[in-house]
Amino acid sequence: xxxxxxxxxxxxxxxxxxxxxxxxxxxxxxxxxxxxxxxxxxxxxxxxxxxxxxxxxxxxxxxxxxxxxxxxxxxxxxxxxxxxxxxxxxxxxxxxxxxxxxxxxxxxxxxxxxxxxxxxxxxxxxxxxxxxxxxxxxxxxxxxxxxxxxxxxxxxxxxxxxxxxxxxxxxxxxxxxxxxxx
Numbered sequence: 001x002x003x004x005x006x007x008x009x010x011x012x013x014x015x016x017x018x019x020x021x022x023x024x025x026x027x028x029x030x031x032x033x034x035x036x037x038x039x040x041x042x043x044x045x046x047x048x049x050x051x052x053x054x055x056x057x058x059x060x061x062x063x064x065x066x067x068x069x070x071x072x073x074x075x076x077x078x079x080x081x082x083x084x085x086x087x088x089x090x091x092x093x094x095x096x097x098x099x100x101x102x103x104x105x106x107x108x109x110x111x112x113x114x115x116x117x118x119x120x121x122x123x124x125x126x127x128x129x130x131x132x133x134x135x136x137x138x139x140x141x142x143x144x145x146x147x148x149x150x151x152x153x154x155x156x157x158x159x160x161x162x163x164x165x166x167x168x169x170x171x172x173x174x175x176x177x178x179x180x181x182x
Contacts, residue, residue, distance in 0.1 A: 021052060028056045033065040040070055040124075063124075063131035068139070071125065134168035137161045142176065 020028065036043040036057075043062065047054045056062075128136045141161030144154050159180065165173030 021050070025056060028053070029059055029061055032057050032059075033062050036062050036066040038067060040067055060127075060131040063127045064133050066124075066128055066133060066135075068125075068128070068133070068135045071121065132164060132168065134165040134170035134173065137168070138165035138170045138173040138176075141165060141173065145180075 020031075023031075032043060032046060032053075035046060043057055043066070047057045125136060129140070138161070141158045141164075144158035145162065147154075159177075162173050162177045162180070166177040
């Protein structure tokens with residue numbers, strides 16, 4: 001009588017389930033950079049899963065490749081400012097002169113939750129800038145170069161930001177930088 005396959009083979013050792021944690025750090029870094037390129041929310045969730053993922057996701061390479069689509073086009077100095085927000089509203093109501101355009105200024109300070117979110121945004125954008133993220137370099141360069149009150153030193157810095165973004169492959173920055181060189 002022939003032996004059945006189950007009696008002929010040695011019993012395999014207990015297999016371990018592969019997980020993301022078992023991947024090499026370089027591979028995790030590439031994966032997290034791709035995730036950050038497409039979704040800031042998802043990379044935030046990754047950071048919450050474990051200390052190792054947090055450590056890898058805080059690498060400059062991840063910030064260099066991060067998407068900025070969810071962030072308004074605003075300079076970092078505005079995010080970092082401690083001044084209260086000012087909001088100008090055009091109210092259409094008649095006054096004594098018969099005019100309908102009255103501008104009212106509303107000022108408010110941030111709630112603790114809004115302050116926390118603003119600080120998180122500022123941290124994220126600052127880390128992107130420190131990592132030479134081409135998208136933020138382009139934004140900062142555009143805002144500074146075309147600001148009405150720009151000094152010659154700030155225009156030079158804006159030009160450098162545009163150049164850095166262009167050299168890092170940001171298509172819009174490449175176009176603007178080349179147009180300014182003409």
